[in-house]
Amino acid sequence: QQCAVLERLVRDLFYPVRIVRHPTVRENDGLPLSSRNQRLNSAERVAAGRMARAVQIAAGKRARVAVPHLHQLLRGIKGVRLEYAEIVDGVLWVAAWVGKVRLIDHRKVCGSMIRLLFLVGVSWAGALLASPTWEIVRVGRVDYVSLKSFAKFYGFTIPNEIEPNRPFVMSSAQGNLRMTLESREMRWKGVRYWLSHSLRRVDGKVLVPRVDLVKTFDPLLRPNAEIAKRPLQGVVIDPGHGGGDQGTRAARGLSEKTANLDVGKRLAKLLDGAGIPWVLTRNKDRYLDHADRSKLADDRPGFIFVSIHFNEDSSRSTDGWETYSLSPQYAPSTSSGGTLVGDEDEIWAGNSYDHHNFLLTQAIHRAAVTAKTNAPNDRGVKRARFKVLRLANSPSVLVEGGFMSNPREASLMRTEAYRQQVAEWIFQGIVAYRKSQETLPSGTRLSVAKTNKVSSSTPELRPVMNLDSVPPYRPKAASTNPSVATNQSSGTNPAATAQSIDGEVRRAVPVIPGKKAN
Secondary structure, three states, X not given: OHHHHHHHHHHHHOOOOOOOXXXXXXXXXXXXXXXXXXXXXXXXXXXXXXXXXXXXXXXXXXXXXXXXXXXXXXXXXXXXXXEEEEEEOOEEEEEEEEOOEEEEEEXXXXXXXXXXXXXXXXXXXXXXXXXXXXXXXXXXXXXXXEHHHHHHHHOOEOOOOOOEOOEEEEEOOOOEEEEEEOOOEEXXXXXXXXXXXXXXXXXXXXXXXXXXXXXXXHHHHOOOOOXXXXXXXXXXXXXXXXXXXXXXXXXXXXXHHHHHHHHHHHHXXXXXXXXXXXXXXXXXXXXXOHHHHHHHHHOOOOEEEEEEEEEOOOOOOOOOEEEEEEOOOOOXXXXXXXXOOOOOOOOOHHHHHHHHHHHHHHHHHHHHXXXXXXXXXXXXXXXXXXXXXXXXXXXXXXXXXXXXXXXXXXXXXXXXXXXXXXXXXXXXXXXXXXXXXXXXXXXXXXXXXOOOOOOOOOOOOOXXXXXXXXXXOOOOOOOOOHHHHHHHHXXXXXXXXXXXXXXXXXXXXXXXXXXXXX
């Protein structure tokens, strides 16, 4: 039963975990091996063995008679009190009391699979189905929840009319959510997001993809409500490409690898000014394997991974900013158009941080597309299984800061002013994410006030210890993270002294204003 509960939990909440069942280990008389068996006296131990045999016999019957037959068999065993017997998915699940010890057992049932439930003192109770909090509908291989249950949980008001391919707005105290039937696109507080699957209408009910309920809407509407906050300790800055890997060269006079590195150095300088530790995966024109880039975050607990890129498209008119987080397990990447392509079941190291991946990604994206000046076209918060995101054992994001194939944006990228602006937008998003992960300072220290006795018969209340004598908490002089400790104690960036891959992780070279990148 415990394994079944865990499997359902993992499936319903899309945890990146694979449950591996192991066959039940039994004692010689068939009783499942358990520490509880040691609490049985000799007579109870015999009764427990007979109960295990009864479960085995009943499971050999057809499903429609297995539970009544078990009920009859257990009546003849003294000291056994049945709590329940139920068939689910072709398995007979049993719980019973032997003396003061509760024992559980299960056996695969012969015959058809039906759901029966027997309660103590009732020979036939029929099928009992708990009322679900969420109205769940399965369409093909995809689970959905009804828009009605979604709106009820998050406090949204649904409009009276929802027409296909026409945006509708749901309002709440938090803000307005704009979605479109038969579309994956949605907007929250003016920012564009892409869902894993389109909204659908089946049998008159509008449906929301269940994976997006857990991996998109919940972190967006209830950040860290179910997932603990993760205070930011530093940033791994990854200027994409390098060396023989040019990236896109759609912009004349500026390759992507050069622009990525320039923005990365500018971002490092901004982080330095804010006292946020950082490391660069490369500080010169050389190529690093994706695994080596991601490993820098693995080696620094509490760091986030930010990969910087610029985009290209076959159409010269395509422009704008898009920001990527790792696709959750069971969710297709945005580029697939909502179609399952076969790689969705894979679990990657980065999936352990799905909640924080999304929070970081949307924070950086929002900082860019809502900027007061020169805000880029909003192409949306997207999902992908890029290798650096898959391998990063930390919250991670990949930024596409514009299209080098677009003449207007390419001309902007050639200027230091725009590359500085890109770095500032990323920096502002990181700061917003850091603030969202901060915990409130602890309250004032407790003290025990001495009170007068109510009467002579009332004993005086004394604290176990004098709290005033307990010294206040002081943090240790050295942090458990050597990189952070170095930065705090010496005032220098930890990257300057950190061990690196061929010396590539170090303090950024200051960027001289007014000088164009080669």
